[in-house]
Amino acid sequence: MKLSNTDALNALKAQSRVLLENRRVSNPVTTKEAQGLPRNVLICGGPGCHSSGGPKIAEQLEEELNRRGLSEQVKVFRPGCFGFCEQGPMIEIHPDNTTYCEVSVEDVPTIVEEHFIQGNRVERLLFKDPNTQKRFASDLPFYEGQVRIALRNVGYLAPENILEYIAADGYQALAQILALDPASVIDVIKKSGLRGRGGGGFSTGLKWELTRKSEAKQRYIVCNADEGDPGAFMDRSILEGDPHSVLEGMLIAGSAIGASYGFIYVRAEYPAAIRRLQVAIVQAREHGLLGKDILGSDFCFDIELKYGAGAFVCGEETALIHSIEGARGEPSVKPPFPAQKGLWGKPTCVNNVETLANIPPIILKGADWFAGIGTEKSKGTKVFALAGKVRNVGLVEVPMGTTLRQIIFNMGGGIKNHKLFKAAQTGGPSGGCIPTQYLDTPIEYESLTAIGSMMGSGGLIILDENDCMVNIAKFFLEFSVDESCGRCTACRVGTKRLHEILTKITEGNGTLDDIDKLETLGEIIKDTSLCGLGQSAPNPILSTLKYFRAEYLAHVVDKTCPAGVCKSLLKYQITDKCQGCTLCAKHCPANCISGTAKKRHVIDQERCLKCGACMEQCRVAGAIIHH
Amino acid sequence: MCDHASSNDPYPGLDEYIDNLAYKKENLIGILHYAQELFGYLPDKLQWHIAQKLDIPSAKVYGVVSFYSFFTMKPRGKHVINVCMGTACFVRGAEKLQAELEKQLGIKTGQTTSDNLFSLDSLRCIGACGLAPVMMIDGKVYGRLHEPEEIRQILAEYRSEPKLATIGL
Numbered sequence: 001m002k003l004s005n006t007d008a009l010n011a012l013k014a015q016s017r018v019l020l021e022n023r024r025v026s027n028p029v030t031t032k033e034a035q036g037l038p039r040n041v042l043i044c045g046g047p048g049c050h051s052s053g054g055p056k057i058a059e060q061l062e063e064e065l066n067r068r069g070l071s072e073q074v075k076v077f078r079p080g081c082f083g084f085c086e087q088g089p090m091i092e093i094h095p096d097n098t099t100y101c102e103v104s105v106e107d108v109p110t111i112v113e114e115h116f117i118q119g120n121r122v123e124r125l126l127f128k129d130p131n132t133q134k135r136f137a138s139d140l141p142f143y144e145g146q147v148r149i150a151l152r153n154v155g156y157l158a159p160e161n162i163l164e165y166i167a168a169d170g171y172q173a174l175a176q177i178l179a180l181d182p183a184s185v186i187d188v189i190k191k192s193g194l195r196g197r198g199g200g201g202f203s204t205g206l207k208w209e210l211t212r213k214s215e216a217k218q219r220y221i222v223c224n225a226d227e228g229d230p231g232a233f234m235d236r237s238i239l240e241g242d243p244h245s246v247l248e249g250m251l252i253a254g255s256a257i258g259a260s261y262g263f264i265y266v267r268a269e270y271p272a273a274i275r276r277l278q279v280a281i282v283q284a285r286e287h288g289l290l291g292k293d294i295l296g297s298d299f300c301f302d303i304e305l306k307y308g309a310g311a312f313v314c315g316e317e318t319a320l321i322h323s324i325e326g327a328r329g330e331p332s333v334k335p336p337f338p339a340q341k342g343l344w345g346k347p348t349c350v351n352n353v354e355t356l357a358n359i360p361p362i363i364l365k366g367a368d369w370f371a372g373i374g375t376e377k378s379k380g381t382k383v384f385a386l387a388g389k390v391r392n393v394g395l396v397e398v399p400m401g402t403t404l405r406q407i408i409f410n411m412g413g414g415i416k417n418h419k420l421f422k423a424a425q426t427g428g429p430s431g432g433c434i435p436t437q438y439l440d441t442p443i444e445y446e447s448l449t450a451i452g453s454m455m456g457s458g459g460l461i462i463l464d465e466n467d468c469m470v471n472i473a474k475f476f477l478e479f480s481v482d483e484s485c486g487r488c489t490a491c492r493v494g495t496k497r498l499h500e501i502l503t504k505i506t507e508g509n510g511t512l513d514d515i516d517k518l519e520t521l522g523e524i525i526k527d528t529s530l531c532g533l534g535q536s537a538p539n540p541i542l543s544t545l546k547y548f549r550a551e552y553l554a555h556v557v558d559k560t561c562p563a564g565v566c567k568s569l570l571k572y573q574i575t576d577k578c579q580g581c582t583l584c585a586k587h588c589p590a591n592c593i594s595g596t597a598k599k600r601h602v603i604d605q606e607r608c609l610k611c612g613a614c615m616e617q618c619r620v621a622g623a624i625i626h627h
Numbered sequence: 628m629c630d631h632a633s634s635n636d637p638y639p640g641l642d643e644y645i646d647n648l649a650y651k652k653e654n655l656i657g658i659l660h661y662a663q664e665l666f667g668y669l670p671d672k673l674q675w676h677i678a679q680k681l682d683i684p685s686a687k688v689y690g691v692v693s694f695y696s697f698f699t700m701k702p703r704g705k706h707v708i709n710v711c712m713g714t715a716c717f718v719r720g721a722e723k724l725q726a727e728l729e730k731q732l733g734i735k736t737g738q739t740t741s742d743n744l745f746s747l748d749s750l751r752c753i754g755a756c757g758l759a760p761v762m763m764i765d766g767k768v769y770g771r772l773h774e775p776e777e778i779r780q781i782l783a784e785y786r787s788e789p790k791l792a793t794i795g796l
């Protein structure tokens with residue numbers, strides 16, 4: 001099955017086209033017209049849908065189709081994440097282009113009977129816009145304004161079948177660049193304006209050029225699949241949904257920089273991604289797309305998987321390199337940069353998963369096409385994992401320059417439970433919080449940094465009025481304390497101090513002096529830490545102090561938590577709605593509720609542990625309040 | 628992540644795995660992953676064995692084991708419960724879920740129940756943020772966990788039928 005040259009690849013592509021014929025067709029037919037036609041059912045295989053019953057639904061559907069004699073006509077596939085996690089489990093039916101949301105196993109017989117046998121859409125499973133009550137069978141508002149480049153195949157192709165990838169122009173970009181001079185490939189990437197999607201935003205073409213220019217017999221390309229931002233899953237979706245695009249990106253990078261070997265450093269916490277990559281690598285080898293003399297050229301390249309072991313700092317490129325070498329993942333001083341001296345002392349180019357997934361389309365469609373998307377300095381698109389208090393949690397890919405407001409209120413559908421938007425957190429533990437007044441900021445590397453946050457790798461957490469910003473800052477600091485490798489005193493001890501001060505404030509023991517300390521210490525840590533972890537760890541504090549200072553002051557001066565989160569600052573009180581049922585008093589672990597039956601009870605504030613047990617027990621609305 | 632033959636004494640399996648590696652010292656982390664899967668945890672004796680086998684100081688092995696949070700030097704319960712402490716879960720009540728589990732199991736995060744049935748741990752984002760707050764038991768994901776009763780029922784399932792760990796994803 002080895003493809004000996006480009007013609008063989010093209011022949012296989014022509015032969016494999018049929019696999020995708022009945023999927024996302026350009027001119028969909030009606031459900032009635034689709035009867036008797038070959039059908040493809042796609043069941044979202046993203047982590048959210050998978051956990052909420054996707055595999056069971058697939059199994060039941062195949063069984064039911066078989067029972068009704070439809071298994072030849074209707075084929076079931078499990079591609080990667082559709083992105084719209086909130087409405088999962090989701091399924092798509094083609095060629096009549098129907099999307100069903102929140103499907104359960106119980107719905108399967110109805111879908112088979114109504115949709116496939118009667119030829120009618122099941123109205124109640126169609127997406128319903130919560131504002132207009134309008135139902136959508138396709139072109140859901142969630143996808144409006146999205147442009148899928150890195151995610152082009154995710155949720156579309158069956159990830160364990162290389163033939164589907166080949167049918168969808170897979171490895172065509174590789175075939176093209178093998179006929180080109182490496183310098184001109186680097187030129188295309190430079191001209192496209194692609195910048196690293198791992199957070200740093202360094203020009204990818206320039207990084208390739210620097211690595212190529214370092215004199216050496218061996219060079220390496222490393223794919224950073226460590227995805228450390230807690231609360232983000234963009235890279236995971238690409239690895240699971242379209243592993244071949246990452247391999248192809250690495251092959252192109254390898255050829256351009258003159259590397260014959262590549263490593264993918266993937267988190268051990270992503271077993272499904274690991275499995276998909278293993279399958280993809282085996283298939284690519286079988287087809288001669290990895291190995292010696294690829295597609296008849298003299299280019300030899302192979303890829304090995306390396307597993308992370310749960311250390312956030314290993315996402316930093318020098319730490320990652322040490323980890324691949326089998327050592328503790330501690331960062332080292334730059335320069336020398338990996339492009340000069342990296343893995344085993346050899347020039348090494350480290351690229352993020354999403355960066356690499358962008359490479360094949362750029363080669364196929366050209367630098368101008370890519371550079372035509374986005375803003376002046378930030379080209380192309382960015383994938384965000386939208387989560388938190390937003391109505392539509394999911395994965396979105398938007399052109400650079402899209403505003404936060406568009407993402408949160410159009411695609412995201414606004415804030416859950418009719419609460420008020422408070423802030424958007426980007427960049428994870430290295431980033432910051434963006435308040436309401438900056439909702440119209442276009443998303444770009446520079447603009448986000450200018451308002452005290454950062455692009456980061458794509459985590460986008462939405463906070464509402466019930467989130468306490470001091471507590472959020474404390475959450476991220478706790479993360480940084482846990483993950484500091486301990487090499488630099490400023491980072492090791494400093495983050496701990498910051499966390500202690502935040503704890504003190506949330507417990508109601510903070511002083512104005514503490515707020516000053518947070519600022520001065522934060523700046524010192526930023527200036528004196530060796531790697532990005534320490535340099536950015538104070539950001540969550542500094543940005544919340546900048547935009548939500550009043551909230552810090554409320555904790556420190558008024559000893560209240562305006563969002564009602566910090567337990568020690570809460571005050572439980574029994575109102576005159578109390579009916580004297582005595583339930584609360586029976587459950588109070590501190591025995592601090594007094595009162596006689598049928599009379600209003602009272603809480604002794606001095607002894608109250610603020611455990612909330614009373615409020616949980618009380619059956620009378622409004623009888624116990626906390627503020 | 629890796630296949631291994633089942634037998635009572637896992638040492639020969641581990642040795643064979645190491646012997647078949649082209650590069651050994653460079654693969655220390657991979658070897659430790661394999662060993663943890665075989666043995667369930669990485670006790671001192673096992674670390675010493677690996678150090679001997681690779682001809683490196685056992686302090687180096689210990690240094691690596693202690694650096695990475697994925698590796699554990701303590702034996703774990705039959706079922707490992709991981710509460711997601713990723714940002715999305717945090718803002719949707721992960722702390723409450725963790726406290727409820729600690730209460731129902733009578734242990735703190737990082738500990739194992741005295742009957743060795745459950746270990747309680749935390750991890751960061753498993754990509755099911757839409758279902759936040761979530762927990763994972765032996766790789767199976769449970770989401771939208773707000774009700775103590777629901778959690779009680781899930782635990783009861785594992786208590787009543789000691790089935791084998793299912794790989795969820």
Ligand SMILES: Cc1cc2nc3c(=O)[nH]c(=O)nc-3n(C[C@H](O)[C@H](O)[C@H](O)COP(=O)(O)O)c2cc1C
Nearest residue numbers: 196197198224227228315316317351352355532533
């Ligand atoms: C503490 C820390 C953690 C990081 N984690 C990641 C990560 O999980 N994934 C990633 O791609 N880059 C991460 N980076 C950025 C990498 O160091 C590096 O810049 C990136 O992988 C380069 O690829 P790119 O140019 O394609 O973005 C991290 C950096 C720091 C300082």
Ligand code: SF4
Nearest residue numbers: 485487488491531534
């Ligand atoms: S800044 Fe922190 S994480 Fe980075 S090298 Fe220093 S101690 Fe380690």
Ligand code: SF4
Nearest residue numbers: 588608609611612614
């Ligand atoms: S919060 Fe807890 S300690 Fe305080 S009154 Fe209620 S039950 Fe008692």
Ligand code: SF4
Nearest residue numbers: 578579581582584618
């Ligand atoms: S449980 Fe509620 S109604 Fe009953 S005594 Fe307590 S506060 Fe009053």
Ligand code: FES
Nearest residue numbers: 711713716753755
């Ligand atoms: S933060 Fe918990 S699953 Fe993503």
